[in-house]
Amino acid sequence: MKIANALFVSPLLLAASLTSGFAHEDSAAVDSMIAMFDDGVIVGDPxxxxxxxxxGTKTSCLSITVKSNLTENDMGPWCPRNISDGPDEAGIWLHEGKRYDADGEFVENLATFYGDPDWQMFDPANGNIRVTDSKAACEAAARPDVDAAYNNYCVECLTSYMDEDVLTTYVLPLHPVDQKTPSRVNGLGGIGLAFNGIKFDAPAPVDAILAAHTLAPFDDCGGHVNLHAGYHYHAAGGCSPEVTSTNGHAAIIGIALDGYPMTSRVDANGSEPSDLDACRGHFTDGLGYHYHVNEIGSNQTIGCFIAETGCSLDDPDQICDASIISNRRGPPPGE
Ligand SMILES: [Zn+2]
Ligand SMILES: [Zn+2]
Known part of the structure; x- marks a missing residue:
């Protein structure tokens, strides 16, 4: 675990003079932020x-291009293969704010769980569960209009289906610009960035997934793969790097798209602050304003954005204009 030097120099509280570039003492503040990332995650120079x-606010942003440093061994498992598979051989699923092991027993009992007899994801003769097992199957089953042939499939995509590493460029305001009214977290651009280069994504479209009688389980870390974003988190499962904040407050686990820090749900004493706002943020000395991530089952890592968001971009040379909807990329609904 890394330790923030002195009081955390929030990327968001970075010295006002950063707008002039990496001059003199400001570079130390940027360096301290960069140092929170795992080695090999940041590609090129911020x-x-x-x-x-x-x-619509025009300002200065820090542009960081990252790639995941995880291997397939760090991910999964997701779909159980047989209704006899236990929780160690499966990921999790979320329902009404709670997490469930998406194990064989869960799949076996889907019709009861959802009160819908059309759930039948396994072969009653041998208990084998239908799981997508190729790139084509993953594509067909994960798209918003699920191919009918993949109804009642457990959807599992692998990073090995992707041709190359996913690079994502995050363009984050150096000085968060608070909004009169917090904005909803939507599918565009995601929520923020973990220090292993993984995106904290917007809530998973669970209802759309269920409508096709599919499951797209998350691993115990809260992550799964789609072919656009690669591996991404829909929950903070405590797997990404934590940077200890020296004031004994919750550990810093990432940066939100509006430039404010994200911290773990609870502080060093295991308690969640009692004064969180609707976005799950509050202000403390040292950290300034920051978000505490939600329970893994919530499917809502933070509640909303208190400040205007920047961009997450596929193309590092693209100019970030987050006021244009099409410029706030995200996976298509359904993934
Ligand atoms: Zn706090
Ligand atoms: Zn997803």
């Missing part, structure tokens, strides 16, 4: 760029 935030 840059200060002009950006337009979601509310």
């Amino acid at each position: 840059k200060i760029v002009d950006c337009t935030l979601s509310g």
Whole structure:
């Protein structure tokens, strides 16, 4: 675990003078932020760029291009293969704010669980569960209009189906610009960035997935794979790097798309702050404003954005204008 030097120099509280670039003492503040990332995650040199935030504010942003440093061994498992498979051989599923082991027993009992007899994801003769087992199957089963042939499938995509590493460029405001009204977290651009280069994504479209009688389980870390974003988190499962904040408050686990830090749900004493706002944020000395992530079962890592968001981009050379919807990329609904 890394330790933030002195009080955490929030990327968001970075010295105001950063707008002039990496000059003199400011570079130390940027370096301290960069140091929170795992080795090998940041690709190329972070840059200060002009950006337009979601509310139209033109300001300066830090542009960081990252790739995941995880291997397939760090991910999964997701779908059980047989109704006899236990929780160690399966991931999790979320329902009404609670997490469930998506194990063989869960799959066996889906019709009862959802009160819908059309659930039949396994072969009653031998208990084998239907699982997508190729790139084509993953594509067909994970798209918003699920191919009818993949109804009643457990959907599991692998990073090995992807041709190359996914690079994502995050363009984050150096100085968060608070909004009059917090904005909903939507599928565009995600929620934020973990220090292993993995995106904290918007809530998974569970209802759309269930409508096709499919499951797309998350691993115990809260992550799964789609062919656009690669491996991404829909929950903070405590698997990504934590940076201890020296004031004994909750550990820092990432940066939200609006530039504020994200911290673990509970502080060093295991308790959740009692003064969180609707976005799950609050202000403390040292950390300033920051979000505490939610329970893994919530399917809502933070509640909303208090400040205008920047961008997550597929193309590092694209200019971030988050006020244009199409510029806030995210996986298509259904994934
Ligand atoms: Zn806090
Ligand atoms: Zn997803």
